[in-house]
Amino acid sequence: MEGCSRCGFVHQCICEHIPSIQNSAHFALLTHSNELARETNTGKLMMQTLEHCEVIEWQRKTPPQKLLDQIHNKQVQPFLVYPSEHSVSLTEISFPKSNKVPPALFIILDGTWQEAKKMINKSDWLKALPCIHLDVSQRSGYQLRRNQEDGHLCTCEVASQILEGTGQAAQANLLSQYFELYMAVFQADKSGHALKH
Numbered sequence: 165m166e167g168c169s170r171c172g173f174v175h176q177c178i179c180e181h182i183p184s185i186q187n188s189a190h191f192a193l194l195t196h197s198n199e200l201a202r203e204t205n206t207g208k209l210m211m212q213t214l215e216h217c218e219v220i221e222w223q224r225k226t227p228p229q230k231l232l233d234q235i236h237n238k239q240v241q242p243f244l245v246y247p248s249e250h251s252v253s254l255t256e257i258s259f260p261k262s263n264k265v266p267p268a269l270f271i272i273l274d275g276t277w278q279e280a281k282k283m284i285n286k287s288d289w290l291k292a293l294p295c296i297h298l299d300v301s302q303r304s305g306y307q308l309r310r311n312q313e314d315g316h317l318c319t320c321e322v323a324s325q326i327l328e329g330t331g332q333a334a335q336a337n338l339l340s341q342y343f344e345l346y347m348a349v350f351q352a353d354k355s356g357h358a359l360k361h
Contacts, residue, residue, distance in 0.1 A: 167353075170212070171346075172203070176358035178349055182212050183338040188261070189268050189330045190216040190240060191323060192231055194290075196275030196283060197221060206306065206320035207274045209346055213339060214323070216267075219274070227289050231271070235293070240269035244290055245322060246280065247297035254296050254329040261331065270296075270326050274319050298325045306347070 167174045171182065191214060193207045200221065210217045220228045235242045243257075259268055271293065273280040284290055298317070306318035317325065320343045327336035352359040 173349060173353045175353050175356065176349055178345060181342065181345055183342055184215070185213045185335045185338050186215045187327060187332060187335050188216075189259075189270060189326060189332065191218070191326075192234075192269060192271045193217065193219045193274040193319065194222050194228070194231070194271055194283065195219050196273075196279040198279060199275045205274070206318045206343065206346075207272075209320045209343055210323050210339070213342060217323075222273075222275075222283050222287070224286050227287065232289065234269060239266060241266050242269045242271060242293050244293040244295045245270050245272045245297070245326070246284060246295055248295055251295040251297040253299055254326065255299060257296065259330045268330065270323075272319055272322055277316065298322065298329070300325070 168177045168179060171178050191210060193210065195207060199205050199207070200219075207219065211219060220231050222228070234240055271290075273283050275283065300317060304317050304321060306321060320339065324336045324340045324343065327333075327339060349359050
């Protein structure tokens, strides 16, 4: 049986529950090619819900020109979301709400942690960007892959944290609620039945 063309589920379509979220912060999912084919990818939840979000496939030898153009034209304030010895906590940065200030562009490495490290190591242009990290206190609700490490969030959870940290609490809540629904329905759908309410 084929699943829904939008939400992907076979036994229970949840398209009517997909929120439309107007977010002032922009997101670019720099996605490893392996991640594009994974059913367990949560970046697609951001693409389904967020007004300002795009997927850009990472290439080892060729930096994505579209993303480079955005960064160099100063149409946005770019931030690479990746914990490192040089990264600054999201809470330490001020994001003024003004049309005169370029919107923040959060570049999230979408892949496994091993793939994300490879993307950083192979991309000098990424290393030149201002780097931020999240102060994670919550336990991840993501349980679709093995060997999840404590303190690591999935892509969609990272976006929720960023929305919260940039003064968009209502948007963060909508995304989190949809993520929780998606996780519950995913488990049921793979078991061959609709989720019981």
